[in-house]
Amino acid sequence: MPLDVWLARFVALTPVWPALGAVLIALMLVPKGRPAERAVARIAWFALWLGFMGALGGVALRVIGGPSDLRLGNWYEAFEYSFPLVLLLDGLSASVSLLIAVLLLTTCKFSVNYLHREPGYVRFFLLMLLFGAGMQLLVLAGSIELMFIGWELVGMTSILLVAFFHERAGPVQAAIRVLVTYRICDIGLLLGGVWLHHWLHTTVWVDAFAAAAVHAAPLPALAVALSLVFAAMGKSAQFPVGGWLPRAMEGPTASSAVFYGSLSVHAGVYLLLRAAPLIEHSPAARAALIVIGAVTAVMASLSHKVSADAKSAAAYATATQVGLMFVTCGLGFYTLATVHLIAHATLRYYQFLRTPSALQDALARRAALGRTEQDEAAALWERVGLRRRRAVFRLAIERFAVETALDRWLTRPIMGLSRWLDRLENRFLALHDRPVPLARPATLSPPHGSPQSALQASSHSSLEAKADPQRGVEP
Amino acid sequence: MSGLVLSLWLVPLLAAGVVQGLLHDPRQQRGVAIGVAWLVFAAALVLLVINGSDDAFARDDIELGPVFLSLHYHMAVDGLNAVLLPMTAAVALAALLSAPRSDLRGDTTARILVVEGALLGALLSFDAALLSLFWVASMVPLWQDTRRSGSRPLHVILTLAFGATIAALLVAVVLLGVHGAENGLPAPLDLLAISRAGVAPPAAVGWLFLFVGLLRMGIVPMHLWLTAAASRAPGYSAMLAVLTPLGSFALARVVMPLFPQVCEQASSPLVILGAVTAVYGALLAVGQHDLRRVLAYFWVSQMGLVLASLAALNAPSVAGALMQAMSSVVEVGGLMLIALEVEARAGTTDMRLLGGLVHRAPRMATGFLLLSAAAVGFPGTISFVAEDLAIQGLLRQHEVVAGVMLIVTAVNGITLFKAFKQTFLGPPSPHAERLRSFEDLRGWEHLVAVAMMGTLLVGGIVPAPLLAIRTGVVEALKRIELPDAPTTHEP
Numbered sequence: 001m002p003l004d005v006w007l008a009r010f011v012a013l014t015p016v017w018p019a020l021g022a023v024l025i026a027l028m029l030v031p032k033g034r035p036a037e038r039a040v041a042r043i044a045w046f047a048l049w050l051g052f053m054g055a056l057g058g059v060a061l062r063v064i065g066g067p068s069d070l071r072l073g074n075w076y077e078a079f080e081y082s083f084p085l086v087l088l089l090d091g092l093s094a095s096v097s098l099l100i101a102v103l104l105l106t107t108c109k110f111s112v113n114y115l116h117r118e119p120g121y122v123r124f125f126l127l128m129l130l131f132g133a134g135m136q137l138l139v140l141a142g143s144i145e146l147m148f149i150g151w152e153l154v155g156m157t158s159i160l161l162v163a164f165f166h167e168r169a170g171p172v173q174a175a176i177r178v179l180v181t182y183r184i185c186d187i188g189l190l191l192g193g194v195w196l197h198h199w200l201h202t203t204v205w206v207d208a209f210a211a212a213a214v215h216a217a218p219l220p221a222l223a224v225a226l227s228l229v230f231a232a233m234g235k236s237a238q239f240p241v242g243g244w245l246p247r248a249m250e251g252p253t254a255s256s257a258v259f260y261g262s263l264s265v266h267a268g269v270y271l272l273l274r275a276a277p278l279i280e281h282s283p284a285a286r287a288a289l290i291v292i293g294a295v296t297a298v299m300a301s302l303s304h305k306v307s308a309d310a311k312s313a314a315a316y317a318t319a320t321q322v323g324l325m326f327v328t329c330g331l332g333f334y335t336l337a338t339v340h341l342i343a344h345a346t347l348r349y350y351q352f353l354r355t356p357s358a359l360q361d362a363l364a365r366r367a368a369l370g371r372t373e374q375d376e377a378a379a380l381w382e383r384v385g386l387r388r389r390r391a392v393f394r395l396a397i398e399r400f401a402v403e404t405a406l407d408r409w410l411t412r413p414i415m416g417l418s419r420w421l422d423r424l425e426n427r428f429l430a431l432h433d434r435p436v437p438l439a440r441p442a443t444l445s446p447p448h449g450s451p452q453s454a455l456q457a458s459s460h461s462s463l464e465a466k467a468d469p470q471r472g473v474e475p
Numbered sequence: 476m477s478g479l480v481l482s483l484w485l486v487p488l489l490a491a492g493v494v495q496g497l498l499h500d501p502r503q504q505r506g507v508a509i510g511v512a513w514l515v516f517a518a519a520l521v522l523l524v525i526n527g528s529d530d531a532f533a534r535d536d537i538e539l540g541p542v543f544l545s546l547h548y549h550m551a552v553d554g555l556n557a558v559l560l561p562m563t564a565a566v567a568l569a570a571l572l573s574a575p576r577s578d579l580r581g582d583t584t585a586r587i588l589v590v591e592g593a594l595l596g597a598l599l600s601f602d603a604a605l606l607s608l609f610w611v612a613s614m615v616p617l618w619q620d621t622r623r624s625g626s627r628p629l630h631v632i633l634t635l636a637f638g639a640t641i642a643a644l645l646v647a648v649v650l651l652g653v654h655g656a657e658n659g660l661p662a663p664l665d666l667l668a669i670s671r672a673g674v675a676p677p678a679a680v681g682w683l684f685l686f687v688g689l690l691r692m693g694i695v696p697m698h699l700w701l702t703a704a705a706s707r708a709p710g711y712s713a714m715l716a717v718l719t720p721l722g723s724f725a726l727a728r729v730v731m732p733l734f735p736q737v738c739e740q741a742s743s744p745l746v747i748l749g750a751v752t753a754v755y756g757a758l759l760a761v762g763q764h765d766l767r768r769v770l771a772y773f774w775v776s777q778m779g780l781v782l783a784s785l786a787a788l789n790a791p792s793v794a795g796a797l798m799q800a801m802s803s804v805v806e807v808g809g810l811m812l813i814a815l816e817v818e819a820r821a822g823t824t825d826m827r828l829l830g831g832l833v834h835r836a837p838r839m840a841t842g843f844l845l846l847s848a849a850a851v852g853f854p855g856t857i858s859f860v861a862e863d864l865a866i867q868g869l870l871r872q873h874e875v876v877a878g879v880m881l882i883v884t885a886v887n888g889i890t891l892f893k894a895f896k897q898t899f900l901g902p903p904s905p906h907a908e909r910l911r912s913f914e915d916l917r918g919w920e921h922l923v924a925v926a927m928m929g930t931l932l933v934g935g936i937v938p939a940p941l942l943a944i945r946t947g948v949v950e951a952l953k954r955i956e957l958p959d960a961p962t963t964h965e966p
Contacts, residue, residue, distance in 0.1 A: 079790035149854035418762025
């Protein structure tokens with residue numbers, strides 16, 4: 001077998017190793033009892049190393065000029081339709097895949113000590129491996145369908161890691177916010193695939209790029225490009241759907257670093273770079289990219305300045321840089337955007353890992369230099385008039401009321417309509433005047449039988465208990 | 476083979492009689508019921524392995540001739556019902572294994588067995604009268620339950636649904652009988668004989684079966700009985716009767732192959748109706764506070780997707796719809812079982828009174844999360860494949876509906892995760908804090924959840940066998956594909 005074919009097969013396994021590691025850890029959770037931390041860490045480390053070797057193999061394959069379009073067959077075929085398993089290995093995907101592998105290995109090493117004896121230790125490694133598999137699949141995918149699978153895996157693991165400390169209300173509420181944004185914006189990727197299929201009859205990137213050059217059509221190109229831009233906006237926290245990013249910092253520092261500092265938040269930019277040959281066919285979509293990126297950069301930059309905690313400030317700084325990447329993509333500077341992505345992901349990753357020591361770092365810097373960047377910024381800020389300063393400050397501190405507007409004009413009307421229809425149905429069924437009956441808890445068989453008196457007391461008291469208003473708040 | 480087919484529906488019905496009439500010890504009742512359910516499940520699996528790859532209407536396994544008047548005993552296993560049989564048996568078994576022993580006394584056990592037997596009988600029937608008889612029988616326990624529930628509105632709405640079903644099926648069977656007599660058909664109610672006779676049966680029969688199918692699926696505005704029953708009727712037996720693919724099965728077994736003219740006329744309106752149902756169900760589900768109501772409306776939304784895909788009348792969409800109808804039963808059934816287990820332990824499914832249960836019940840929380848992910852078509856599950864096929868099929872002629880379905884899927888994902896969060900995550904509510912004795916999934920409950928998740932994952936990762944079983948059915952149904960359907964290139 002030729003070396004390049006062997007290497008291509010090994011590269012195709014890059015997303016598989018972390019997934020296998022996750023499955024192994026999940027299987028360790030099936031019997032009762034917590035698996036040993038050391039065993040979990042070793043599995044994760046080994047799986048990520050294999051993933052790293054695969055990514056390295058991808059770079060090697062690019063260097064020796066092997067095949068870039070790896071067609072592995074179909075996942076399933078049925079009734080004139082097939083789901084193709086195809087990977088695309090070019091300079092962009094090979095370099096980003098290697099970046100992912102390196103950062104995941106670093107995160108694994110960091111987290112072994114950082115999360116030692118944390119109750120969610122096993123859960124963290126399980127989710128991190130799944131995230132790694134999703135991210136590698138997203139980057140190496142040669143079709144929108146396959147990319148969507150990675151995209152979903154990344155989204156789901158992100159949400160679960162935001163809610164890592166699930167005993168507190170804050171992280172759980174933040175996870176819901178992330179979920180809502182992701183789910184809504186994921187429609188963009190699906191619609192993009194649907195439109196692409198409709199326009200060019202393929203969703204394989206290489207085929208679509210070739211067909212788009214031949215069958216140029218402004219309207220389908222605009223629909224595809226805008227759909228993909230919408231998907232990218234959600235994943236990369238761009239205006240007006242970027243409110244989830246600072247909230248996502250509720251997770252452990254390691255996950256904040258690898259998800260929202262470096263990898264996940266750049267997935268949107270990667271999508272834009274991947275689909276650049278398609279987006280280029282639509283000037284309107286490119287203009288939209290520039291506007292969205294610029295607005296995000298300005299707003300996030302100002303919000304960063306007024307953030308009181310280090311992780312939120314870092315999150316806004318991330319959104320600012322990603323906004324600039326959107327602008328560069330819109331302007332067609334794809335190489336610059338790629339370099340920006342890799343450099344920013346690496347730098348921000350390190351910065352996020354350092355956030356627990358941010359205050360100490362700032363004091364050390366001040367002690368060494370006598371002044372900091374913040375002091376210089378403050379000096380510039382003083383030159384602006386007081387009224388303008390107040391207005392801008394107010395806007396920045398309220399995050400430009402974007403979330404309030406979305407809640408007011410989107411979430412509340414939908415929830416209101418839902419509740420109104422529900423009331424209408426209940427009236428129709430004449431069930432509205434009946435209190436919701438609380439069923440008597442069942443007697444559970446011994447030896448697990450529950451103390452009836454306590455349960456019944458709780459049931460009776462719950463009849464009178466009013467729901468905590470905070471818990472009823474919709475996302 | 477005939478014995479297996481016969482035992483599949485007859486044994487649960489006989490066992491129900493034994494449990495109800497002859498046994499008085501609850502432990503014996505439960506033991507017999509579970510033993511019978513295991514046997515039926517095993518028999519259904521054997522039938523799947525032996526017959527599952529056969530084409531629709533190509534098999535004639537059991538033919539005992541007229542039994543009573545024109546009631547023709549004709550039952551068979553083909554690609555359409557082969558998977559539904561073990562799945563229905565498995566859900567019945569899961570309900571019996573998961574139900575608390577205090578709930579599983581003679582009445583409930585017998586009802587579950589009756590519903591199981593009736594559903595299996597309906598799925599096996601190739602005879603219109605027999606199908607109608609089993610169809611009605613599968614609703615009787617639910618109707619009786621609501622009569623005893625003390626909720627008059629619930630009983631009224633169930634009586635209306637039950638009465639409408641009986642009336643429609645009765646008229647349809649009479650019309651078919653008259654038609655057969657007029658045309659001299661030897662077996663006027665035999666679906667296979669009708670399809671081969673070359674004389675088109677009256678379109679009114681098709682419309683009546685369509686109505687009954689839509690009613691059973693819970694298509695808007697005929698969903699009220701379903702949501703009311705799923706959220707208010709006694710849980711375990713109601714779950715089996717409500718969360719069943721019988722409605723979509725009737726469309727694929729009776730309406731689509733025998734009444735192509737009805738399908739052609741109704742295709743576009745049904746696609747739109749399916750989309751409206753999907754949106755309506757999703758919209759109602761997202762605003763609910765009660766876990767059982769969330770799942771009821773989620774089911775309605777899923778059935779909207781199934782209807783729209785079936786009505787699109789092309790091979791991928793029909794294959795996707797049939798697969799989605801099947802996987803929805805496992806997913807929503809599994810979620811409903813967990814909701815009932817929460818209710819049994821906490822005394823409520825009002826999510827405002829729950830919260831933070833993951834500490835006490837991590838397995839239950841994991842099961843709910845994974846089943847929710849499967850239910851909204853997370854990659855690697857059966858629903859992903861089903862929705863992918865359905866959307867690809869819808870795209871051929873109904874691009875807007877395909878887009879709407881994508882939005883519905885996104886909203887449904889939000890709904891189920893929100894329900895998960897409110898029930899299992901966050902700080903416990905004052906009510907939940909008092910549930911010191913709230914237990915995690917025990918023995919069989921845990922195994923049932925694992926089996927359901929395993930089925931969905933294995934079927935999703937390796938979907939080829941499931942798709943192969945339905946190939947014959949879909950090929951047969953392709954006969955009614957709309958002539959002007961444009962073909963698209965493949966990726």
